[in-house]
Amino acid sequence: MRACVLRAPAAIETNPLEFVDVPTPRPAPGEVLVRVTACGVCRTDLHVVEGELPPRKSPVIPGHQVVGVVEACGENARRFPTGARVGVAWLYRTDGVCSYCRSGAENLCDSPDFTGYTVDGGYAEYIVAPQDFIYALPEGFADEQAAPLLCAGIIGFRSLRLSAIQPGGRLGLYGFGAAAHVAIQVARHWKVDVYAATRDARHQRLALELGAAWAGGTLDSPPALLDAAILFAPAGEIVPAALKALRKGGTLVLGGIYVSRIPPLDYDLLYQERVIRSVANNTRQDGQDFLRVAAEIPIHTRVEIFPLRDANQALNALKNDAISGAAVLDCRL
Numbered sequence: 527m528r529a530c531v532l533r534a535p536a537a538i539e540t541n542p543l544e545f546v547d548v549p550t551p552r553p554a555p556g557e558v559l560v561r562v563t564a565c566g567v568c569r570t571d572l573h574v575v576e577g578e579l580p581p582r583k584s585p586v587i588p589g590h591q592v593v594g595v596v597e598a599c600g601e602n603a604r605r606f607p608t609g610a611r612v613g614v615a616w617l618y619r620t621d622g623v624c625s626y627c628r629s630g631a632e633n634l635c636d637s638p639d640f641t642g643y644t645v646d647g648g649y650a651e652y653i654v655a656p657q658d659f660i661y662a663l664p665e666g667f668a669d670e671q672a673a674p675l676l677c678a679g680i681i682g683f684r685s686l687r688l689s690a691i692q693p694g695g696r697l698g699l700y701g702f703g704a705a706a707h708v709a710i711q712v713a714r715h716w717k718v719d720v721y722a723a724t725r726d727a728r729h730q731r732l733a734l735e736l737g738a739a740w741a742g743g744t745l746d747s748p749p750a751l752l753d754a755a756i757l758f759a760p761a762g763e764i765v766p767a768a769l770k771a772l773r774k775g776g777t778l779v780l781g782g783i784y785v786s787r788i789p790p791l792d793y794d795l796l797y798q799e800r801v802i803r804s805v806a807n808n809t810r811q812d813g814q815d816f817l818r819v820a821a822e823i824p825i826h827t828r829v830e831i832f833p834l835r836d837a838n839q840a841l842n843a844l845k846n847d848a849i850s851g852a853a854v855l856d857c858r859l
């Protein structure tokens with residue numbers, strides 16, 4: 527099969543992904559082989575490619591927002607028939623036995639696998655995945671529209687939940703890429719007023735189009751104090767500005783897997799029971815709940831489509847804020 531392979535992390539400007547032939551994987555017991563039609567491009571992929579996340583498998587095929595069709599089933603894999611449309615997300619597998627898995631917090635599993643990081647992902651014609659960790663996808667989303675739901679959507683949804691934002695509340699979104707452009711649609715559906723702080727003028731315009739009450743620069747003060755905020759940009763220097771915009775008792779959720787160094791904070795910014803918390807991965811329940819809500823609303827994802835062979839180009843565009851909404855690879859050759 528054809529795939530985009532990362533042999534060693536390097537700056538994306540050097541186009542480190544190689545579009546090459548590799549053996550098509552075979553499904554082990556309990557796994558399915560999925561013929562990939564579309565794979566979303568996530569900022570986490572950029573962190574894998576550039577090495578902000580230390581290599582866990584090398585070489586590796588990135589990509590963890592995978593939409594495709596079940597092509598073959600391994601032994602004892604009967605959950606999906608061949609031909610079923612499925613999604614593979616970031617949480618590839620957990621051990622199922624650690625204290626986190628047993629207490630409903632499988633997102634914090636002690637020995638998890640992550641798609642496109644510790645195991646091969648979806649920048650490829652085929653992927654294998656455990657049947658218990660993949661998702662049936664709601665009708666009504668074309669493959670390329672569905673792909674960004676699988677990480678940008680699910681992680682944004684978990685971030686919204688952890689922010690404890692209530693109907694009628696004021697929510698700040700810092701950074702306005704793929705995750706925020708989905709999260710705002712859920713927030714608006716919940717009658718939440720959204721304040722979008724992002725450095726790119728096109729992203730500010732998109733936020734306003736999607737119903738933001740205000741859009742400004744990342745360090746600008748929103749016109750009202752926020753009940754909660756979510757930081758999607760991987761930039762720790764935004765944390766003090768985001769805290770400053772929070773009301774007493776408000777929560778700042780850090781939605782990314784990687785954030786650059788957070789500068790020293792004056793305690794005043796945190797005092798009055800403000801909370802900073804991170805989001806790590808997601809549970810399968812988050813994924814199922816989000817996909818149901820996404821179909822009910824329904825969410826409209828804005829996507830820019832690149833051919834699989836141009837994954838480097840898609841990631842370069844993402845790094846340069848040149849994607850409006852989400853980038854998606856068309857993996858049908």
Ligand SMILES: [Zn+2]
Nearest residue numbers: 624627635636
């Ligand atoms: Zn576990």
Ligand SMILES: [Zn+2]
Nearest residue numbers: 568570677678
């Ligand atoms: Zn992701």
